[in-house]
Amino acid sequence: MAATRVVLSAYSIRIRKKQTRTYLTLDLFDDKQDFLELCTKCLADQLEVQQRNEEAQHLIVLDKLEKDDRAMYGLIRSGEYGQACDVVNAVNGRVVYNKKVTDADMLPFYFRVEVPTDSDKGLLIVQKGNSFTGGIKTTLEKKLKQCFETKNEDYRVDFDALLPKDVIKNAAKKGSILRVNFIHFGLPKDITDRYRGKGTDKWGRMELVFKPRRNSVLPMKEELIDFLSGKEKKIGEFYELKKFNFDAQEVKVDVMVGRQQRRISLGHMTSSPLYDVTDEVKINKDGNATFESIHEAAERLAEALQEGIYGKVLKS
Secondary structure, eight states: OOOOOOEEEEEEEEEEETTOOOEEOGGGTTSSOOHHHHHHHHHHTTBTOEEEETTTTEEEEEEEEEEOSSEEEEEEEEEEOSOOEEEEOTTTOOEEEEEOTTOOOOEEEEEEEEOOTTOSOEEEEEEBOOTTTOBSHHHHHHHHHHHHHHHOTTEEEEEEEOOHHHHHHHHHHHSEEEEEEEEEESOOHHHHTTSOSSOGGGSOEEEEEEOOOTTOOBSOHHHHHHHHHOSSOOGGGSSOOGGGTOOOSEEEEEEEETTEEEEEETTOOSSOOEEEOGGGSOBOTTSSBOHHHHHHHHHHHHHHHHHHHHSSOOOO
8 A cells, every 4th residue: 555645643751650640750760760771672572573462453563673862763564454355456457365364464654762861751753554554653652551560560651642732832932934724614605506415515625825925934923822822722713814704614834943844733732743744755666655764754853843842952
């Protein structure tokens, strides 16, 4: 299956003692142990070890694991089994393989665990799958929690959604607004009346786009920061559009921080953020991103996230 889109998601990593909400320094959480070292050893023991979840009919294999000073990263191959089918050549329509119930399509997924020194918050970045292939976040999180908490019974490790408002609020202060898309899901009545059938008002969408002139930026930073700082976040209140008679239901903002450009949807401020890095990676002949290119994209994303979380890129 061709990797038409390559998407990463990000989560925070924090450690606390049982029954408390006081988070500890990750690289010395009990005054002796480093969470990154524990994670690396945990996964290193799993290299080439096949793990099979018979109930979920899910198979995973750790294919690659590397480590630098304050991060570990690699590839996990993951696939589902349990249904037999014919595999057909999409060009000539011929059956090239009869897939058995015990066969699994093992697709590669990138992951990165980053633990800065002297910090109570780390980063987990994982490649997302699509609606058919799922992903590895749940499996990887479960494995790391099991390894950690089995050896450290008095502690808990939490993997939480890294809310985009926390990141983008800081990024907006330091960055530039390049583009704002106001989106309304639906078409004007005089257009939908030309369709036949029910629900035709939802057969399209309208967009109002604010763009600066070439080599310039939009003077909307204050509005974005005010919106992210407010308790009640109603999309239609992000920017007054009464003069345009445009009811915005979602707003997408392109922000440039340093040399990196990120798009944030203000309509999904409570879910785990997704970062589309398709344009930043190289695709192999097998339809998957090369490890080197997705690793570089994840490194750049980690730097941008650190800017948002800590207000600076942390040095190892």
